[in-house]
Amino acid sequence: EPEVTQTPSHQVTQMGQEVILRCVPISNHLYFYWYRQILGQKVEFLVSFYNNEISEKSEIFDDQFSVERPDGSNFTLKIRSTKLEDSAMYFCASNGDGYYGYTFGSGTRLTVV
């Protein structure tokens, strides 16, 4: 069954550093998303991406965050100048029709120290 692949599975970074989280969505999907889940809390929407541009973003997704689809397969989330409160699991998801078929990756656990 097709999978959404995320790398790395775990990243530790110092406060103030930049991190890039990588995702390879399912190949024929057109809609891409980033979500995050702080330990013990619910999954929160960050951003959606379609047709090479952001289609929607949440209040969490401020100027510190950016997304990019640098080639035909990768979808990245960049966090500039990380803060302690950015520590969370970050999930990438993709969707073929923008509606039903969401598939989530296994996540990247980001720890900011």
Next chain:
Amino acid sequence: KNQVEQSPQSLIILEGKNCTLQCNYTVSPFSNLRWYKQDTGRGPVSLTIMTFSENTKSNGRYTATLDADTKQSSLHITASQLSDSASYICVVSYQTGANNLFFGTGTRLTVIP
């Protein structure tokens, strides 16, 4: 305000027993409701998805019900196995918009031998 509430917050059952998890939502306009299983440190995996016209759907030992009038759903797990230990998340989809998933906080199920 669009919200998804789940109960109980956590549940411990003996292997082989059945259990039922509850989800109440206020998302409107309603499109569909999904149940996901999330193993610790992993991404959510879809179990069932129901539109407003469906009131029950099964996936193996998992059976979801939906009452769109009362805005309630349940997930029934039959003959539980140790591998069922996970968080079960109810996710309700909004009818429009790229960010159309509202996540519940989940029920943490532990199956003990």
